[in-house]
Each structure stands twice: as C-alpha cells, then as structure tokens.
Amino acid sequence: MQSRIKELDKIERIEIPPDEKTIHFTFPQPKPSGRVVAEFTGVAKAYGSHVVLRDVQFAIERGDRVALVGVNGAGKSTLIKLLAGTEPLTRGQYRTGHNVQPDYFAQDQYKELDGDARMLDDLMSVANGKTVTELRSLLGCFLFSEDDVFKQIGVLSGGERNRYALARMLLNPSNFLLLDEPTNHLDLRAKDVLLESLQEFTGTVVFVSHDRYFIDKLATKVFEIAGGGVEVFPGNYEDYLYRKQGGSPVTAVQEEETTTASAAESAQESSKQRRVNPLKLRQLEDQAGSLEKAAARLEAEIATLEERLQSFVSVEETQQQMDLLTQRRLELERTLAEWEEISMQVEESRQ
Numbered sequence: 001m002q003s004r005i006k007e008l009d010k011i012e013r014i015e016i017p018p019d020e021k022t023i024h025f026t027f028p029q030p031k032p033s034g035r036v037v038a039e040f041t042g043v044a045k046a047y048g049s050h051v052v053l054r055d056v057q058f059a060i061e062r063g064d065r066v067a068l069v070g071v072n073g074a075g076k077s078t079l080i081k082l083l084a085g086t087e088p089l090t091r092g093q094y095r096t097g098h099n100v101q102p103d104y105f106a107q108d109q110y111k112e113l114d115g116d117a118r119m120l121d122d123l124m125s126v127a128n129g130k131t132v133t134e135l136r137s138l139l140g141c142f143l144f145s146e147d148d149v150f151k152q153i154g155v156l157s158g159g160e161r162n163r164y165a166l167a168r169m170l171l172n173p174s175n176f177l178l179l180d181e182p183t184n185h186l187d188l189r190a191k192d193v194l195l196e197s198l199q200e201f202t203g204t205v206v207f208v209s210h211d212r213y214f215i216d217k218l219a220t221k222v223f224e225i226a227g228g229g230v231e232v233f234p235g236n237y238e239d240y241l242y243r244k245q246g247g248s249p250v251t252a253v254q255e256e257e258t259t260t261a262s263a264a265e266s267a268q269e270s271s272k273q274r275r276v277n278p279l280k281l282r283q284l285e286d287q288a289g290s291l292e293k294a295a296a297r298l299e300a301e302i303a304t305l306e307e308r309l310q311s312f313v314s315v316e317e318t319q320q321q322m323d324l325l326t327q328r329r330l331e332l333e334r335t336l337a338e339w340e341e342i343s344m345q346v347e348e349s350r351q
C-alpha cells in the first residue's frame, strides 16, 4: 500500500477547476429485480410486410449492461421499443422477471418535458425527498451552473435538454433502463458524466450508442442485430470485435501488441510512407481526454477521502472509508496506466 501511495505521489497532479471538486451527488439506486430481467422466445417483429426481426431469443440478467449494435435500420430502436412495451410483438413471447420496471429513454425524450418549467422546479416535482442543495449538485454533476438551474427547459439547447432529461431520469431510476442513443448531442464531458453514473448503476441497462468508447466502457454484453437476427456476444465491445474476427482473447492481446509495435515502426518511417488515419487519431485524443478527466475526478475524490479520514468517527466508518480509498487508488492507477498508453499512441501517430 505504502509503495503504491508513493508511486501515485510521483505522478504529476492534474489541475481541475475548483467548482468541479466540490460537486458531489449520490445517485439513488433502484429496487432490485429478479435474476432474469427479460426473456425473448421466438420473437418476430414486422411493420406491415417489412420484417425487422425473426425468431429471436435471448435472456437479459440483472446487472447486465447490453449494447445493441447494428447498421442503420437494422432494428435497434425497434428492439428497445419491444423491450419497453411501446411496440407490440408480431409473434413470440416476451417475459419480464420479478419486480422489473422498464424505463424507456427515447431519442427525443426531452419532448416529453414541460418546456415552460424551470429546471430546478421541474426536478423538485419528482425529487422524492431530495433537498434543493442535492438537486443543485445533481444539476452540477450534469454540468449545469448555478445560474442555469433557473432556466426554462424550453430555452435549452438540444444537448442541454438531453443532458437534463438524463439527469432527471437518474434522479429516480427504475431498475431496467432502456436508452436509445443517450449520448446524442452530448459533448465529451457530459458523456463522461453519464458513463460514470451508469457504471455505478446497480440495475440493468440496454442501450444503443454509436460511440465506440462509450460502448466499450459500459457494455458487459453486446447484442448484434443483423439480417433479422440477434446474436449475443458476452464481454465488451473490444471482445465483440475480436470474436467477430474469429480471434480468442489470447490472440486479441497478441494482435494488440503487433498493432502497437507496427505503429511504433511506422512512426519512424518517412512521413510519405506513413498513413495515420485522422479519425483514429481523434478517437485516441478523445479517449485520452476522457481518461485524464476521470483521473482528475478520482484524484479529487481520493483527496476528499484522505481528508475525511483525518477525523475519526467510528471504527466501522473508518474501515469503510479505507476500503473505498484503496479501491479508488487502484482505479486511479488503472486509469493512469490506460491514459499513459493511449497518450503514447497519440504521440506516435502525431510524429
């Protein structure tokens, strides 16, 4: 432990704006559901004569975070709507488990909101015993400033409205979230906030996103929709891609090493010969940025925990905080390692 702390101390502190340090909101967690959350047996869905899904089966279990992937028009939104119960099945059976409460977040969810209401008042109406201070910190977490909270929902920009609708949903989450492109219109910081809240969420999530990084960080399973079928891949998006290429997790690591090595080699070649995909570079830069912010947040949290540990309350609470501190330090270590690796790749592709 001590050596770890020393190691972390050596790493340069990342400065974050002071207002971000103070923001803290504990997201309420939903009532748990039964182990099997949703089960499809022989499900087909057609709009008129247009068949979107045929003979689909799968089970979603408590705690799963399922990413739906597939080309435009494959049927991702359709599947979400079937799960939400807003579209009827054409054939087959859909069983939901004990105590399952689905909550459907549509792409245009904000249209459901009262445009005349001010954000803070609107939140108060669904607050469930939260104080104004807590609601303000929730809005703060979702990047709304002190003054913003009095804005009418109707005047918000597309991205702001989406962000607000997500914050509102997470204030009172049900245990089966169905999110159709929740990252749309969100900038990097907001995406990160959403990602973190969903990572901490103890319920079950099915989501559609075209954001590779978001899928990779969040998904515990990938459902690929193609040609009317749904294929289930366990693991995150990276695992899914490797499996698609017919690789095992072992070859996956080897492939990665080869890619990194060849990237390093190509960096030494003359600029004419080098082919750096600018899109890939941007993705890497985005990833590095997100990781850097995540690290900064962890550092802030660690500092708070360390400070809290100075004042003794009870053995139990001290132990709890020590455990949390250990966990956060490990997370920080991992985040920084990942950040270093990605930053290196960025450097290499820029040279």
Ligand SMILES: Nc1ncnc2c1ncn2[C@@H]1O[C@H](COP(=O)(O)OP(=O)(O)OP(=O)(O)O)[C@@H](O)[C@H]1O
Binding pocket: 047, 050, 052, 070, 071, 072, 073, 074, 075, 076, 077, 078, 079
């Ligand atoms: N209400 C509807 N009536 C008729 N056809 C529909 C309806 N809704 C969707 N479709 C069709 O069903 C297919 C699947 O649509 P869906 O919206 O589920 O695709 P998607 O995978 O979500 O695509 P995207 O990535 O573009 O959001 C498309 O061909 C679409 O045109």
Ligand SMILES: [Mg+2]
Binding pocket: 076, 077, 078
């Ligand atoms: Mg869609």
